[in-house]
Amino acid sequence: MDISGNLPQPSVHKKRRRPALACEQCRRRKVRCDRNLPCSTCVRSKHALCTYASHTKSAPRKSPEHGAEGPVDSMALALGCPAPILPAFQPLPSPPRRSGASSAAARTQADHRSRIRLDETPEENPLFVPTPSSGEHSGPADFGTWQPVNGPWAPVTVTASIRADTASTPGSCPGSSSTVNSLMERVKQLEQQLSDLTVRNKGGGDVAAPECVSVPREGLKYSRGCVSKTRYFGQSHWMNAADTLYRLVNFARKFEGQKNSQLYADLEKCKKLARVIKARRTPSFASITTGQNMPSRELADALVDIYLRTFESVHRIVHIPTFRADYERYWQNPSEATDTFVILLQLCMGIGATMYDERFTLRTLAIRWFWEGMFWLITPCEKSKMTVNGLQIRCLMHFLRHTANIGCDLSWIGAGAIVRTAMYMGLHRDPKAIVKMSPHRAEMRRRLWATILEIVLQTSIDSGCPPLISTPDYDTEPPANLDDEQLVEDAESVFPVPKDPKVYTQMTVPLALFASFATRLAIAKRVNEFRSDTLYEETLRHSNELSTSLQRMMRQLNSHPAVTSFQLRYVQFMSYRLFFALHQQIIPLALRNPVYYFSRKMTVDTALRLSEAAFLCPNKAGTGPMKPSTPSEVDFYRLTINGAGTYRSVPFQGIMTIGLELINLKEEEANNGPPMSVIGSEGQLRGVLDAVHDWSRRRIQSGETNVKGHALGVVLITNIHGLENGVIDDKIEDYFEAACQERVTECYDLLRHLAGDGVLEEGMDMPHIHDLDMDFDDGTDLLADWDWESMENNMNFGNFPDTMLL
Incomplete structure (x- = not known):
């Protein structure tokens, strides 16, 4: 049987032409060349030029492991190459005057290896990519110009340029000092770029780079901010949790279009009355x-x-x-x-x-x-x-x-003025690095700088804007663990001996809070800088670092009996709120993908912790919310009732998170039967929402004028009641409107009592009062004139499943 047809035919390869190794001048004269630079023939003939032609090599065939899927990413090839791309060049020895056979042969072999190394084509070295304008190289030393790497995953490109006049001068020969120095400088640049790529790919760790580097994975897709009127709310701003409030957004849009409804009219009356109240509080500037x-x-x-x-x-x-x-x-x-x-x-x-x-x-x-x-x-x-x-x-x-609610949502702008003033005065430099000063003055500067850094960080989280400061921007040391009595205003005094960290001083709590500053600053920068990554692994890493840091802080504070309840609750407000900034944008993903369940758990646990700090959790008997029992607890309780800004938004974040968790539990119960208690008991979660009504009413009685923000608690509770009673989605908005109508009527009565009997309804319509309104409440003005269309474009509401929509 003839099986010749089944035998594989040997591939026929065209014989490659042997590269010319002699210099161009010897080849034209057809004389022997010893391949030196310059060669001995050109030296004897007193030729000014001795140049070599470049050798282009065909691209090698792909190895079987590469397959035929397509060209391998240049960055991955560069990082996965087991051998260095280019070695560090040493200066070439100058050619000796005598030309011995053995020395000439050795030099020829060395020069040949150097030329082969320099003449690699882009196919062999992915870091060298010539532009279409590149012609033939006039010599083996021409690498062209260099371009910086634009980003961590930008392809590395090198634009080759040919300059014939450079190649024609004796100084451009590879053996000259100027060319060698140029080569060394360019190779250093290449090695630095490759090092930067490797470090970025490793994420800054100390582990050696793997042999094969995979293409970087794409981060999560979620909103990095939203726009309301003229303001941009970054990721850490609590209003970004509107990703999960699609039903509330629909209700607000529908409500704004019904200007003839009773709810709209009552809200307008509350708004006008609130302007009158705030106008009375603002003093006349002339007085x-x-x-x-x-x-x-x-x-x-x-x-x-x-x-x-x-x-x-x-x-x-x-x-x-x-x-x-x-x-x-x-x-x-x-x-x-x-x-x-x-x-x-x-x-x-x-x-x-x-x-x-x-x-x-x-x-x-x-x-x-x-x-x-x-x-x-x-x-x-x-x-x-x-x-x-x-x-x-x-x-x-x-x-x-x-605390007094005076334009607190614009405090990020004022915080920038504070930190820049402090840096202009040199507080970002440690006193030891500038002029000699007394211990009292040096410690006061360190204490003020630590407070200013905390202000910058907290306003960054409040506004959703980047902190605009990094740890390399300052070298001021943390304050010492000293009581104020140890610092005396005397230029001749010596620096007092700091007390042991286990000894309580007036600096114990500030130092414990400042110890976690670097961790919290890194989180604020990551969540509020829109170019930062969105990898979930990085979110988990930051969350773990924050948990470790805060656990250490709480252990230290709880070990001191002198630490007051106010101090403990306050530092929890300032630090644990960072978990909201890290995880709240991932909640929509966590509700439909169990991979992100950790974020859901962390937000609920944080909400319960902070609600307990704000006296919103039910007491042990379950008969109502907790009540302050000591003077220190009373101080913090009054701060959450009378304060604004952080002291209002943090409880709102907790209330919203707990409400959404309850709604999700009710929907799961309706679809799959009674669920197991996974995160927190339903009674505990429900107790927090039951305390919201009394909390918001007390805030209005103490002078809060924004009644629309408090509709949030009403809508959350109404939605839960609707799910328990089997109300369909088409009817749930009617329940929202009825509940809001009842709350707005109650709030209007409270505002009338707050304004006094001298305010008449017909006198409340005063347009000029709006100019005196310094209470910028857009952050909690949930039913105000929001740009809902802009929010919808930013939030991707259309991609959310029904089980996560409020």
Whole structure:
């Protein structure tokens, strides 16, 4: 049988032409060339040029492991190459005067290897990619120009350029010093680029690069921010959780189009009445004078004591012994006190007024004190305010913004002014690195810098904007573990010995909070910089680092019996809220993919922890929410009732997270039967939502004017009731409207009582009052004039499953 037809035919390859190794001048003259640079023939003939033609080699056939799927990624090839792309070149030895046979042969072989290495084509070396303008190389030393790598996964390209005049000069020959130096510099650039690519691919770890590098995986797809009116809310802003509130967005859009409804009319009445109330609180700018609105000595003592035991115990701003001495001198002779100290004292009392009583009866006075501080800052000359006292006043004004609700959602802008003023004064440099100063002055600068860094971080999370500062931007050391009495204002004093970390001092709590600053700053930068990665593995890594850091902080604080309840609850508010920023955007994915269940669990656990800190969790008997029992607990409870900004948005985040978890549990129960208790007991979650009504009512009674934001709790509870009663989706909006109508009517009565009997409905329609509205509440104005179309374009609502929509 003839089987010749089944035998594979041998492939016929065209014989390759042997590359020409002689120089171009010897080839034209047809004489022997010893292949030196320059060769001996050109030296004897006194030729100025001795050049070699480049050798292009055909692309090698693909190995079987590469397959025929397509060209391998150049970056992966470069990183996966077991041998270095190009070795570090050493200067070539100059040719000796005598040409011995053995030395000539050795030089010829070495030069041949160098030329073969330099003449590699782009197919053999993926880092060399010639442009279409590239012609033949005039010599083996021509690598062309270099281009930087644009990004961590940008392809590495090298634009080859040919300059005949360079190749024609003796200095361009590979044996010359200038060419060798140029080659070494370019190879260093190449090695640095390759090193950068390897480090980026490893994520900055210390593990050696793998032999084969896979193509980087694509990150998660979720919203990095949304736009409302003229403002951009980044990922950490709590309004980005509207990804899961599609039913609420639909209800708000439908409600805004029904301007003839009773709900719309009642909300407009509440809005006008709120403007009148806020206009009364804002002082006339022409009447602002410093020191003319001081309270009695007894009231001032109470307000100062409240400030010192609350905010000053966490954020160090003033030196307490010096402050108390100046305070006593003020009451002995108020007329001789400086305006700087009067402003400082008023701001401290304004913060203390937030926790003086549950109804915040001193709110108007606190707002006036804020504006007196603002006028002190902007009056000439501004340079004279660039002092430590000026920085202290700026920091106190920042906290008073959040406690008295004076444009607190714009505090990220003010925080930028604070940190830049501090850096302009050199607080970002450690005192040891600048001028010699007393221990008191050096420690006060370190304490102020730590407080300013915390302000920058918290405002970044509040606004969803990047912190715009990194750890390499400063070298100031953390403050020492010292009591204020150990710091004496004496230039000749020696630095006191810091106490052991196990010993409680007035710096124990601030230092414990500052120890986690670097971890929290990295998270704020990652979630609010829109070019950062969205890999879930990185989210888990940051979450683990934050958990470890906060567990260490809580163990340290719980080991000190002197740490107050206010301090413990406050630092939890400032630190655990970072879990919301990390995981809240992944909740829509976690509700339909169990791979991301950890994010769902972390947000619910964080919500329960922070709700407990805000006294929103049910008591042990289950008869109602927790009640404060100690003076320190009363301080924090009043802060969550009277405060704004962070002290309002963090509980709202917890309420919304718990509401969504309950809704999801009810939907799973309707589809699959009674579920097992996975994260938290349903009774505990339900108890938090039951406490929302009383919490929001108390906030309005204390002076809160934004009633629309509190519709959130009503809608969440109404949706849960609808699911329990089997209400279909087409009818659920009717339940929303009825519940909101009841709440708005109640809130209007509370606002009328807050405004007093002198306000008439026909006198509330005053358009000029809007210009005095310094309470920017877009963050919680859920049913206000949002740009819903813009939000829908940013949120990708259409891709959400029914089981995750509110």
